[in-house]
Amino acid sequence: MSDLPRPGVVERLSSTPSETEIDAWHAVVTAAHRHDMPAGVPGPGRVETAGQLRVPAARSRIVRLAVPAPGGDGDGYAGVALIRLFEDDVNRRTAWIGRLAVRPDQRRRGVGSLLWHEIRAVLERERRDSVSLELEIGSVGEQFAKERGFECGLQLVLYVQRIADEDGGEAGDEAGDEIGAPELPDGYRFVEWTGVVPAANAALFAGVRNAMADAPMGELDQQPMRWDAESITAAQRGFVERGGHLFTVTVAAPDGTYAALTEVGVRSPGDLRAQQYETAVAPAHRGLGLGRAVKLRMVQLLRAQETPVREICTHVADDNGPMRAVNKLLGYRPERSVGIFQAKVK
Secondary structure, three states, rough: OOOOOOOOOOOOOOOOOHHHHHHHHHHHHHHHHHHHOOOOOOOOOOHHHHHHHHHHOEEEEEEEEEEEOOOOOOOEEEEEEEEEEEOHHHHHHHHHHHEEEEOHHHHOOOHHHHHHHHHHHHHHHHOOOOEEEEOOOOOOHHHHHHHOOEEEEEEEEEEEOOOOOOOOEEEEOOOOOOOOOOOOOOOOOEEEEEOOOOOOHHHHHHHHHHHHHHHOOOOOOOOOOOOOOHHHHHHHHHHHHHHOOEEEEEEEEEOOOOEEEEEEOOOOOOOOOOEEEEEEEEEHOOOOHHHHHEEEEEEEHHHHOOOOOOOEEEEEEEOHHHHHHHHHHHHEEEEEEEEEEEOOOO
16 A cells, blocks of 8 residues: 555655655656756755655754645655744744645646645644745746745845866856966965864854854844854754765864855755855955855865766845855856745734
8 A cells, every 4th residue: 555645635744754755755846846947957856855854954843744646546746845843042933945846737726725724734833923935036936925925035046156067177157267276364274074064173163154144134034043063063964864965165264263164065966066055254254255265165175076066056145245246256147036935924
């Protein structure tokens, strides 16, 4: 007998979904991606899907919802939703929809509305005041969300930097084939690792990671988390446990503290596009070119590791002028506009 849920209901998956459930979930998100996204945007890998379902993000609980396809056993899911319930102190009243997807051949049949109704019920039980998700500007998803009370709280542009050609050779950019080697001021040095942060580096890493607290958040209720050695280690360990490859470059200042960082993740083995996560420079060290330096060093690291990565993508808020300027110098080019949309639950 199939272990997929019964048709006509929204059911929760457990924290240890079966391979059959993961395959059914992955079929929905990949079909939705192919239908909704531009052809050049890589879709989620199966390892990424399994990791998201089985390993929660830092200081969060995950709720996994699925609507079975009307055919019953063996036909998989018509739609899926993943809710991240934050458990850190500053975000305990809000939540994040990490996935809300309906199979293209099952749309306009009430599947999305059924999922949204259940999402609201979960949020109300968990006493959340608001919930957010990321959407493509101008997409059918944006229309669906606006009809249910979502408003854009933070406008972002997704930029892509090409770092290698199809044959693996180094790629140039419109600013010139040589954008230069990373340079640091006297007394500063790079400290880098792959995978989980070493114990000796964790507290210093958390310190500079908290420099992101002044990053633009628009009109969103969600606020940057505060980090310490334990939580930052757990966050990086979780990414690795979800099957991803994580690369971190930091800059140590003359006094031994960390002055800057950048993180890049490859969510599934073999992915050609890496995800740029955080880049931060501590306030006392800004204006020294450290943001550019850590990003240049990251490109060197990815090439030295001989990864299959050909490009790096990153989100930048419209009003984050300093990071937009750094990315332009490095050859990042805008790909598409997205927004973080938020709805009030009560």
